[in-house]
Amino acid sequence: EAGVTQFPSHSVIEKGQTVTLRCDPISGHDNLYWYRRVMGKEIKFLLHFVKESKQDESGMPNNRFLAERTGGTYSTLKVQPAELEDSGVYFCASSQDLRTEAFFGQGTRLTVV
Amino acid sequence: GNSVTQMEGPVTLSEEAFLTINCTYTATGYPSLFWYVQYPGEGLQLLLKATKADDKGSNKGFEATYRKETTSFHLEKGSVQVSDSAVYFCALSDKVDNFNKFYFGSGTKLNVKP
Numbered sequence: 001e002a003g004v005t006q007f008p009s010h011s012v013i014e015k016g017q018t019v020t021l022r023c024d025p026i027s028g029h030d031n032l033y034w035y036r037r038v039m040g041k042e043i044k045f046l047l048h049f050v051k052e053s054k055q056d057e058s059g060m061p062n063n064r065f066l067a068e069r070t071g072g073t074y075s076t077l078k079v080q081p082a083e084l085e086d087s088g089v090y091f092c093a094s095s096q097d098l099r100t101e102a103f104f105g106q107g108t109r110l111t112v113v
Numbered sequence: 114g115n116s117v118t119q120m121e122g123p124v125t126l127s128e129e130a131f132l133t134i135n136c137t138y139t140a141t142g143y144p145s146l147f148w149y150v151q152y153p154g155e156g157l158q159l160l161l162k163a164t165k166a167d168d169k170g171s172n173k174g175f176e177a178t179y180r181k182e183t184t185s186f187h188l189e190k191g192s193v194q195v196s197d198s199a200v201y202f203c204a205l206s207d208k209v210d211n212f213n214k215f216y217f218g219s220g221t222k223l224n225v226k227p
Contacts, residue, residue: 045214098211101213
């Protein structure tokens with residue numbers, strides 16, 4: 001069974017550009033989470049989907065970030081326009097339900113120059 | 114609020130040395146505690162967990178004990194191997210809120226030399 005897959009693995013963009021990160025959860029997992037690690041600091045929660053609904057988006061830093069999960073399958077995280085401080089590693093995780101283990105993807109390393 | 118503090122790295126050890134990575138936490142409720150590991154080029158993997166006070170999580174020779182009185186969850190291994198080189202993250206989740214909404218520490222990079 002395939003694990004959580006994230007695309008791209010690495011993205012380098014210029015300040016002011018737009019980038020879209022994608023996460024494909026494990027098949028059948030209703031819960032999908034986005035996290036990010038900025039500048040080698042702690043990994044921080046961004047948001048949580050249950051199917052296509054945003055259950056908790058308390059960690060989204062500002063309105064330059066837009067997450068979607070149309071159809072309740074894969075999710076995208078768009079950053080528009082990107083700023084230098086958005087550089088970091090963005091992780092996605094999925095779980096079957098709220099109380100079972102979440103499995104993480106390899107992460108997308110975003111570099112804004 | 115909820116937060117996790119872990120020792121800064123990198124930690125460099127020789128093979129077969131004893132490992133301790135300190136982790137302390139602050140929580141509003143009664144959290145579950147976790148250690149995650151990220152090997153080079155891979156994603157985060159759950160290493161071990163403990164859900165209540167005095168529980169000991171263990172896996173692959175690593176152990177950590179949930180100490181409520183000292184709000185700590187230190188990671189230990191008696192004899193490290195080169196293959197243990199990775200970044201280790203301590204984390205907590207508030208079971209009441211969302212089991213998979215984690216509060217992570219900043220990570221500790223471990224380098225094990227042969």
